[in-house]
Amino acid sequence: MxxxxxxxxxxxxxxxxxxxxxxxxxxxxxxxxxxxxxxxxxxxxxxxxxxxxxxxxxxxxxxxxxxxxxxxxxxxxxxxxxxxxxxxxxxxxxxxxxxxxxxxxxxxxxxxxxxxxxxxxxxxxxxxxxxxxxxxxxxxxxxxxxxxxxxxxxxxxxxxxxxxxxxxxxxxxxxxxxxxxxxxxxxxxxxxxxxxxxxxxxxxxxxxxxxxxxxxxxxxxxxxxxxxxxxxxxxxxxxxxxxxxxxxxxxxxxxxxxDAEGATKAIDITVRGAVSEDDAVRIGRVIAEDNLVSTALFGSDPNWGRIAMAVGRAQAEVDVDKVEIATNGVTLYAGGTRAADRSAADLSGRDIEIVIDLHLGEHAATILTTDLSHGYVEENSAYSS
Amino acid sequence: MxxxxxxxxxxxxxxxxxxxxxxxxxxxxxxxxxxxxxxxxxxxxxxxxxxxxxxxxxxxxxxxxxxxxxxxxxxxxxxxxxxxxxxxxxxxxxxxxxxxxxxxxxxxxxxxxxxxxxxxxxxxxxxxxxxxxxxxxxxxxxxxxxxxxxxxxxxxxxxxxxxxxxxxxxxxxxxxxxxxxxxxxxxxxxxxxxxxxxxxxxxxxxxxxxxxxxxxxxxxxxxxxxxxxxxxxxxxxxxxxxxxxxxxxxxxxxxxxxDAEGATKAIDITVRGAVSEDDAVRIGRVIAEDNLVSTALFGSDPNWGRIAMAVGRAQAEVDVDKVEIATNGVTLYAGGTRAADRSAADLSGRDIEIVIDLHLGEHAATILTTDLSHGYVEENSAYSS
CATH class of the missing domain: 3.60.70.12 (L-amino peptidase D-ALA esterase/amidase)
Structure with missing residues (x-):
């Protein structure tokens, strides 16, 4: 119905x-x-x-x-x-x-x-x-x-x-x-x-x-x-x-x-601890749109360095040393440095959850996105749409 | 030297x-x-x-x-x-x-x-x-x-x-x-x-x-x-x-x-007739970063509709009915509608020139970019960098 x-x-x-x-x-x-x-x-x-x-x-x-x-x-x-x-x-x-x-x-x-x-x-x-x-x-x-x-x-x-x-x-x-x-x-x-x-x-x-x-x-x-x-x-x-x-x-x-074009992963990006909801949304979107993050996730690679890079280029209030980055429940980055070996995070399944805690405020937002795959390139280079 | x-x-x-x-x-x-x-x-x-x-x-x-x-x-x-x-x-x-x-x-x-x-x-x-x-x-x-x-x-x-x-x-x-x-x-x-x-x-x-x-x-x-x-x-x-x-x-x-990763095209995007150089740069960057434009160009497809979409979502002064879009010297969009059939523009070579004339002011900027290819996805999903 x-x-x-x-x-x-x-x-x-x-x-x-x-x-x-x-x-x-x-x-x-x-x-x-x-x-x-x-x-x-x-x-x-x-x-x-x-x-x-x-x-x-x-x-x-x-x-x-x-x-x-x-x-x-x-x-x-x-x-x-x-x-x-x-x-x-x-x-x-x-x-x-x-x-x-x-x-x-x-x-x-x-x-x-x-x-x-x-x-x-x-x-x-x-x-x-x-x-x-x-x-x-x-x-x-x-x-x-x-x-x-x-x-x-x-x-x-x-x-x-x-x-x-x-x-x-x-x-x-x-x-x-x-x-x-x-x-x-x-x-x-x-x-x-x-x-x-x-x-x-x-x-x-x-x-x-x-x-x-x-x-x-x-x-x-x-x-x-x-x-x-x-x-x-x-x-x-x-x-x-x-x-x-x-x-x-x-x-x-x-x-x-x-059902997104060529998607092999369903990725939820939650940004919390932000000083405003707008900041949380802005950071979430920069990560979602980042091709280097999206291709790494297509490869099931918990490449948190690329996520940190994306956080750092968003127009939002960020204190680099306070940021925590977790993928599928494993905190990989905290206190300005690596918190665990990337092998600790298993991203081989379809569903991926990325959580960024800015530790600056009380606001949060979740952006839904997908990976950037060969299928996306194929569909959008071959199909006039 | x-x-x-x-x-x-x-x-x-x-x-x-x-x-x-x-x-x-x-x-x-x-x-x-x-x-x-x-x-x-x-x-x-x-x-x-x-x-x-x-x-x-x-x-x-x-x-x-x-x-x-x-x-x-x-x-x-x-x-x-x-x-x-x-x-x-x-x-x-x-x-x-x-x-x-x-x-x-x-x-x-x-x-x-x-x-x-x-x-x-x-x-x-x-x-x-x-x-x-x-x-x-x-x-x-x-x-x-x-x-x-x-x-x-x-x-x-x-x-x-x-x-x-x-x-x-x-x-x-x-x-x-x-x-x-x-x-x-x-x-x-x-x-x-x-x-x-x-x-x-x-x-x-x-x-x-x-x-x-x-x-x-x-x-x-x-x-x-x-x-x-x-x-x-x-x-x-x-x-x-x-x-x-x-x-x-x-x-x-x-x-x-x-020499960019996976690039098969060298694309120069010139935005002119802008009210400021900042506006020209902003529009050029939105087009350069747009995956739908980049994949279309990988497919040698003069898909000016995607370029128009990208122009329209840039944070810049734009009058849609004044915008002109040309690829490799052929004006495809002008006066709010199609100006020539897309088959008139040949994008099969390596070098592609996109010119957007906003017809609003005297400022211009050129952004250099590349296409989004299978090679890019391959390199960035397989290589931890």
């Missing part, structure tokens, strides 16, 4: 012909009774047409539907690209009998190419006709948005009080700070207004989607949307709703980490 | 036994009559013992000698590591009949291991005995400092007025912003005082050693030193000297770019 888990939602995923013979168009519809919505988007200055459109329509914090396509990012496509996005929203609105202002658009794929509208627009009609609230429909939608992903990523939680949150996400490369270059649609049947929903989404993404960093590449198309139908009739507290939304988001982010 | 090109210098390179059976210890000696010197060092907060030592002895801007070793960075080795560096300088001073305060120390290799002093110290004596001013001695020194480098990197220029500048450098990985994780020793027989020498070195490194960026990894050991013997008896203007020092530095940096 994912986006159709909560009551009041239907979904569809079809092969519109944008990508030859593969599912490439998804539709998620909120049948209400309410239509509160919120979204967070890429911080890249180069924003794709669907991002510009969706930011605009979300000003009212109401959405009836989200249409998503893979096979083309519709980024760097000029005014014509924006017209294509607008036409897509209009077609969805027509098919649903609503206004385009209630339709968000998301796209993913190669930057710089116009979308084949002659395939996409009829695909919208086909998708609208096949909408239903089954689990299969949710999976079809989650599948249609994939690019280099290995498979769909879905999650759903049901609260004992009778409301639930579901969602899917895609993202396997260009996974980066400030939204992990990915698309995600979350749905809930809780009763919640747009302002609360927006606050909950920002709280949830800050510690989940914003904390996966595979290659530092913030995409032009990142978007996380949440739609609330109110169909359960239950109004949770804003705080509890945010907690549960964070749980679903964290689940999807973990799935993206495990 | 390199460090022994200018009059007043002797050099040596020997196999001290730090690395099994390979040259690993270099010595460069200034026989005067003058001993002005200057140095610039890594900006990493984690500084190796030899960096801490050399920064200290350079306060007086005078050096008689530089001793360099490969086979160990002597970084993150605590007070004992610093004592090892001090002992190395003392041994050089004894052998030359001078004070340790006149001896800079540089180390490169694996972080976090103590140096084998029982091999290193007798190696100093051997090196001191084999010092001479021949071209071969300079090449021996340039060779002894290599780690994963393919070969020695040397340069020398002779001014018509009778003075010259020579130098060698090493560095093939961890090549990064703010000194390209490398060691370099430059020598000159010009008559120049320490203050002028320091200004010239900072001017030269700012646009050369500081503008190569292969993987964003600023090392713990970066150092560029320049020693002036005054043996030519000729005093050039500070401005002219800085220009010539820049020429030699640029030559060495180009050699490092061509």
């Amino acid at each position: 994912s986006v159709t888990g909560p009551a009041g939602f239907r979904a569809a995923g079809v092969a519109a012909g944008i990508k030859a013979g593969r599912p490439d168009l998804a539709l998620v519809v909120n049948d209400g009774p309410q239509d509160a919505a919120a979204g967070v988007f890429t911080t890249n200055k180069v924003k794709a047409a669907p991002v510009l459109w969706s930011q605009q329509v979300l000003r009212e914090r109401r959405l009836r539907a989200v249409v998503l396509n893979s096979g083309g990012a519709n980024a760097c496509t000029g005014p014509e690209g924006f017209q294509d996005t607008h036409a897509t929203a209009e077609r969805v609105a027509e098919a649903l009998g609503t206004g385009a202002i209630g339709v968000a658009v998301c796209s993913t794929g190669l930057i710089g190419q116009r979308l084949p509208m002659e395939a996409l627009l009829p695909g919208v009609d086909t998708a609208a006709k096949s909408l239903d609230s089954s689990e299969r429909a949710a999976t079809d939608a989650a599948t249609a948005v994939l690019t280099t992903d290995g498979g769909p990523k879905q999650a759903c939680v049901s609260h004992p009080d009778g409301w639930s949150i579901g969602g899917f996400a895609k993202g396997a490369g260009m996974l980066a700070p400030n939204l992990a270059t990915m698309l995600s649609v979350l749905t809930t049947d809780a009763v919640i207004d747009g302002t609360e929903l927006d606050a909950a989404l920002r709280a949830a993404t800050r510690t989940t989607f914003d904390r996966i960093d595979v290659d530092g590449g913030t995409s032009t198309n990142d978007a996380v949307l949440v739609l609330a139908s109110g169909a359960s009739g239950v109004r949770p507290s804003g705080e509890e709703f945010a907690e549960w939304l964070t749980t679903v988001s964290a689940d999807l982010v973990r799935q993206m980490q495990h | 390199s460090v022994t090109g200018p009059a007043g210098f002797r050099a040596a390179g020997v196999a001290a036994g730090i690395k099994a059976g390979r040259p690993d210890l270099a010595l460069v000696v200034n026989d005067g009559p003058q001993d002005a010197a200057a140095g610039v060092f890594t900006t990493n907060k984690v500084k190796a013992a030899p960096v801490l030592w050399s920064q200290q002895v350079l306060r007086e801007r005078r050096l008689r000698a530089v001793v360099l070793n490969s086979g160990g960075a002597n970084a993150c080795t605590g007070p004992e590591g610093f004592q090892d560096t001090h002992a190395t300088a003392e041994r050089v001073a004894e052998a030359l009949g001078t004070g340790a305060i006149g001896v800079a120390v540089c180390s490169t290799g694996l972080i976090g291991q103590r140096l084998p002093m029982e091999a290193l110290l007798p190696g100093v004596d051997t090196a001191a005995k084999s010092l001479d001013s021949s071209e071969r001695a300079a090449t021996d020194a340039a060779t002894a400092v290599l780690t994963t480098d393919g070969g020695p990197k040397q340069a020398c220029v002779s001014h018509p007025d009778g003075w010259s500048i020579g130098g060698f450098a090493k560095g093939a990985g961890m090549l990064a912003p703010n000194l390209a994780t490398m060691l370099s020793v430059l020598t000159t027989d010009a008559v120049i005082d320490g203050t002028e020498l320091d200004a010239a070195l900072r001017a030269a490194t700012r646009t050369t050693f500081d503008r190569i960026d292969v993987d964003g990894g600023t090392s713990t050991n970066d150092a560029v030193l320049v020693l002036a013997s005054g043996a030519s008896g000729v005093r050039p203007s500070g401005e002219e000297f800085a220009e010539w020092l820049t020429t030699v530095s640029a030559d060495l940096v180009r050699q490092m770019q061509h």
Whole structure:
């Protein structure tokens, strides 16, 4: 179960012909009774047409539907690209009998190419006709948005009080700070207004989607949307709703980490004892993006010297002599020098935990990343994406 | 010719036994009559013992000698590591009949291991005995400092007025912003005082050693030193000297770019039309460090969409609709959209030139980088460095 888990939602995923013979168009519809919505988007200055459109329509914090396509990012496509996005929203609105202002658009794929509208627009009609609230429909939608992903990523939680949150996400490369270059649609049947929903989404993404960093590449198309139908009739507290939304988001982010391009390792980098959470995040990201650390971990090498190098070049408060570095539970560096032989740390498994204790303050953050493998180089040098 | 090109210098390179059976210890000696010197060092907060030592002895801007070793960075080795560096300088001073305060120390290799002093110290004596001013001695020194480098990197220029500048450098990985994780020793027989020498070195490194960026990894050991013997008896203007020092530095940096770990491409990224030089440098570095750009270039793919993505995530002033992106002379992106089919740009050769014109101001900068290849992953996952 994912986006159709909560009551009041239907979904569809079809092969519109944008990508030859593969599912490439998804539709998620909120049948209400309410239509509160919120979204967070890429911080890249180069924003794709669907991002510009969706930011605009979300000003009212109401959405009836989200249409998503893979096979083309519709980024760097000029005014014509924006017209294509607008036409897509209009077609969805027509098919649903609503206004385009209630339709968000998301796209993913190669930057710089116009979308084949002659395939996409009829695909919208086909998708609208096949909408239903089954689990299969949710999976079809989650599948249609994939690019280099290995498979769909879905999650759903049901609260004992009778409301639930579901969602899917895609993202396997260009996974980066400030939204992990990915698309995600979350749905809930809780009763919640747009302002609360927006606050909950920002709280949830800050510690989940914003904390996966595979290659530092913030995409032009990142978007996380949440739609609330109110169909359960239950109004949770804003705080509890945010907690549960964070749980679903964290689940999807973990799935993206495990499915990242060419990844052979799932690496959690925790920085604690920092003077601020921002410092902890900054250090975690520098380590996550460091190619020398990432390649060493691909080789299962507990090369803490490279980690120390990365800590030292981060823009953050660090006292070199206080820093402790541990990998998989073994402290390798402390007090300005080696604390144990690197052979004491076994990094041969898939999961690697790196803990940096700065011993300066009370703040901490965890960044999820992966290793840098031959598979990553292969996929990104051979595949135009 | 390199460090022994200018009059007043002797050099040596020997196999001290730090690395099994390979040259690993270099010595460069200034026989005067003058001993002005200057140095610039890594900006990493984690500084190796030899960096801490050399920064200290350079306060007086005078050096008689530089001793360099490969086979160990002597970084993150605590007070004992610093004592090892001090002992190395003392041994050089004894052998030359001078004070340790006149001896800079540089180390490169694996972080976090103590140096084998029982091999290193007798190696100093051997090196001191084999010092001479021949071209071969300079090449021996340039060779002894290599780690994963393919070969020695040397340069020398002779001014018509009778003075010259020579130098060698090493560095093939961890090549990064703010000194390209490398060691370099430059020598000159010009008559120049320490203050002028320091200004010239900072001017030269700012646009050369500081503008190569292969993987964003600023090392713990970066150092560029320049020693002036005054043996030519000729005093050039500070401005002219800085220009010539820049020429030699640029030559060495180009050699490092061509020899970077696993590199199959030499990529020059020029950002122009920026509102400031800092903005141009920042954008150039984000592109240089972007794995998605680097892997696309490894595949000879003119994937300008990834370049646009990287421009958009840089902390710099950018107007997306004004940006122009050209690769090897072909403008692929302009006016917010595609300007030519990517097939128009041929990136199959070794040399790739990327030009970003922001059309916002008058400032420009060029960053040298390489592609991200299987060779890089192989070398850095299999080799503990």
